[in-house]
Amino acid sequence: MARAISWHGQGARLVLEARNQSSRITSITARQVLVTVPLPILQQNRLRFDPPLPPAKQQGIAALAMGQVTKIVLRFSQAFWGELRLLTCDGPIPSFWPVESATVPTLMGYIGGPPALQLAAQGEPAALARTLEQLSSYFGPQVHAAFISGRMIDWSQDPWTLGAYTYTPLGAGNARARLAAALPPTLFFAGEATCTNGHLATVHGAIESGRRAAAELLRYASGA
Ligand SMILES: Cc1cc2nc3c(=O)[nH]c(=O)nc-3n(C[C@H](O)[C@H](O)[C@H](O)COP(=O)(O)OP(=O)(O)OC[C@H]3O[C@@H](n4cnc5c(N)ncnc54)[C@H](O)[C@@H]3O)c2cc1C
Known part of the structure; x- marks a missing residue:
């Protein structure tokens, strides 16, 4: 560097x-x-x-200014979301979409701005639990039943970018x-x-x- x-x-x-x-x-x-x-x-x-x-x-x-993004990637044993292409909602994570290139059914959750930092501050286990809870409120108990693993990506902590993308104040x-x-x-x-x-x-x-x-x-x- x-x-x-x-x-x-x-x-x-x-x-x-x-x-x-x-x-x-x-x-x-x-x-x-x-x-x-x-x-x-x-x-x-x-x-x-x-x-x-x-x-x-x-x-x-x-x-x-640099904007912030936190992503939550969730792998499942089955695609319980059907033909969904993009889910936008009022929950803590405002949008989800299926990762078409994944080899197992995978959902990507995306959150931007100050709430992205708040979610990331909770730590990965709590953020994943909160996201599964939110999805369960839409899709029911099959969410937890099908869940395999998940990761949180906090772009504010990436040492090579220190954020996601810029905006003009x-x-x-x-x-x-x-x-x-x-x-x-x-x-x-x-x-x-x-x-x-x-x-x-x-x-x-x-x-x-x-x-x-x-x-x-x-x-x-x-x-x-
Ligand atoms: C979560 C997320 C989703 C996105 N989705 C999209 C999308 O769907 N479509 C879209 O068009 N854009 C998207 N973007 C934005 C897009 O990724 C960026 O706008 C683009 O990558 C910016 O390119 P860049 O070359 O300016 O910076 P970067 O791609 O960040 O490249 C900068 C490079 O500098 C390197 N670097 C940093 N510090 C040093 C150093 N001291 N010495 C040497 N090298 C260094 C870094 O390693 C990096 O390789 C997304 C961004 C994020 C964070």
């Missing part, structure tokens, strides 16, 4: 730390760097810049453009948080931003 970037007009030096081997530090040099780490990595200075990023860039980073209208702006000729920025065309928080938005940043990078690489 990248820990630090020293940058200047002629290039940059990246300090890298090997995954699971915190003592193995290496560094590489590059003429240009494309930064695509998730927003909280920048907000929490987990990737340091020397010199620090300019004030406009820092304002953009600080003004945006009130008053932060120009923050994405500030985050996206290149610092030519050396630093370029991409990732869903840099999307200014409405495709934020999506895979296609992240891909589009990568294409935009790659074009910027090549423009400066060729000196045009």
Whole structure:
């Protein structure tokens, strides 16, 4: 993982730390760097810049926010939900859908925003019990009878993202453009948080931003 970037007009030096081997530090040099780490990595200075990023860039980073998601995956011995494609409800977990690619009948529960953190704070056993209870209120005792196993995925605790996907708080209208702006000729920025065309928080938005940043990078690489 990248820990630090020293940058200047002629290039940059990246300090890298090997995954699971915190003592193995290496560094590489590059003429240009494309930064695509998730927003909280920048907000929490987990990737340091020397010199620090300019004030406009820092304002953009600080003004945006990372949203939270908790997922509950449940495996069952039978698909008691029939032809269900998507269940939206008023319960603690507001939506469920069958995981079509699973080899055994599997339901995915999805919850976003502050309630996602509240559910995750209960811990996996309590969150699973609560979810089964909710499903039982719709489908009856067959839920517990068919239950095999479950997992909770708390994206706020994922060290590589520290959240799910970004949103724009009130008053932060120009923050994405500030985050996206290149610092030519050396630093370029991409990732869903840099999307200014409405495709934020999506895979296609992240891909589009990568294409935009790659074009910027090549423009400066060729000196045009
Ligand atoms: C639960 C959930 C469901 C989603 N569902 C959908 C969906 O159905 N459709 C859709 O379009 N989008 C969905 N998204 C959103 C989509 O996954 C993201 O918008 C997209 O992955 C963002 O891409 P990205 O490249 O900006 O960031 P990421 O995909 O997060 O990539 C950033 C990369 O940076 C790496 N990284 C972090 N820190 C460092 C470091 N210090 N050094 C080096 N590398 C580092 C990470 O490991 C990661 O590989 C979902 C997201 C979540 C969380």
